[in-house]
Amino acid sequence: MFRNLRLLKSNYQINKKSKLKTNTIYLIKSRNFSHITSKHKSFNQNYNINNEYFTKNVRNSSILAAISEKSHLIFTKLSESYPVHIAQDFLINFHDTTGLPWWATIIGSTCLLRACVTLPLGAYQQSIVAKLENITDEMRNIEHELKAETALAIKKFNWTKKEAFVVYRRSLKKQWNKLIIRDNCHPFKTTILMWIQIPTWICLSAAIRNLVYMLPNLDVQAQIIFAELQVGGFLWIPNLTIPDNSYIFPFALGLINLLIIEIQLASKLKEQKKIQKYLTNFFRVLTVALVPVACTVPSCLCLYWVTSSTCGLIQNLILLSPKIRYLCRIPATKNNVSHPYQLVWNKLKQRLTFS
Numbered sequence: 471m472f473r474n475l476r477l478l479k480s481n482y483q484i485n486k487k488s489k490l491k492t493n494t495i496y497l498i499k500s501r502n503f504s505h506i507t508s509k510h511k512s513f514n515q516n517y518n519i520n521n522e523y524f525t526k527n528v529r530n531s532s533i534l535a536a537i538s539e540k541s542h543l544i545f546t547k548l549s550e551s552y553p554v555h556i557a558q559d560f561l562i563n564f565h566d567t568t569g570l571p572w573w574a575t576i577i578g579s580t581c582l583l584r585a586c587v588t589l590p591l592g593a594y595q596q597s598i599v600a601k602l603e604n605i606t607d608e609m610r611n612i613e614h615e616l617k618a619e620t621a622l623a624i625k626k627f628n629w630t631k632k633e634a635f636v637v638y639r640r641s642l643k644k645q646w647n648k649l650i651i652r653d654n655c656h657p658f659k660t661t662i663l664m665w666i667q668i669p670t671w672i673c674l675s676a677a678i679r680n681l682v683y684m685l686p687n688l689d690v691q692a693q694i695i696f697a698e699l700q701v702g703g704f705l706w707i708p709n710l711t712i713p714d715n716s717y718i719f720p721f722a723l724g725l726i727n728l729l730i731i732e733i734q735l736a737s738k739l740k741e742q743k744k745i746q747k748y749l750t751n752f753f754r755v756l757t758v759a760l761v762p763v764a765c766t767v768p769s770c771l772c773l774y775w776v777t778s779s780t781c782g783l784i785q786n787l788i789l790l791s792p793k794i795r796y797l798c799r800i801p802a803t804k805n806n807v808s809h810p811y812q813l814v815w816n817k818l819k820q821r822l823t824f825s
Contacts, residue, residue: 554680556673557677560677564579571702572702576770583670584785585781587666588666591662591666591667592663593798593800594659595662596798596800597799597800598655598660600800601654601801602655602657603803604653605646605650605655608649609646616638616645617638620634681770682768703770706718712768713766714765714772719769720762720764721761724758724760727779728758730786731757732821733787736817736821737814738805791811
């Protein structure tokens, strides 16, 4: 009996050991298999990541290709447009008529256009701005009168506040329109300089670019003009078809444009509103961003930009003079000062000392 029990016990132990062995083998196999599956999963994940990265690169490259193609089409259409053709013919005829070298042609034609077009429009714009300032002051008195009349009407006709406000706003707008018609100073006219100056700047820039790259037609005249531009420079830029390697013109462009912004800001007595501050900062950033662009364009194009900005600076300074404003029939306002240049100089010095 004890012998059978021992045999049973030994068999049980053997079976237990065999089970343990099989379990350990199963665990080892399962671990190996899980390791393989984890490797397979990581491989799949890496494959998916690489595949996504590849597809993203393909999409980005296709987007960049589409953008470059569209920009090329825009520049092509711009160079072949009729206004650019007129500007290009104007430059060529000015050069042929005067017999000046190309650097003097660019400077002379820019100053001529600024004097004949931009300066009169600038004076007209200043006149509209002055008239709007005066009727704004006049509207304050009218506004007080309308408020008093509206308060009486509320008591007399038993109007609600909403009805009274609607009538008040309608009457105020009617009086404002009457003053605008009387002085012929619609606010949209204050943007007339922008609508003329910016397209002119773009067309002349595109026309000079056409002369450098012999566009839109590669004919004998275009090749002759290109050869003249190569030898039509001066001082440190004898070749007008290559960028200014001294970076004198690009940095001069940035400084002149910043000076224009600061002079316009210093010549006003009123404090700027929030939107005006944002616009001023935007133009400052745009001016700084234009400097590296000017470092890469042909020097003849950069010469035009510097000349145009210099003329704009002189124009702003001229229109600050009380005598010039009187000759141009710009109405006087309560914000006018007798010594505007002294005011601008003091404000600029104050700004520089604080910075």
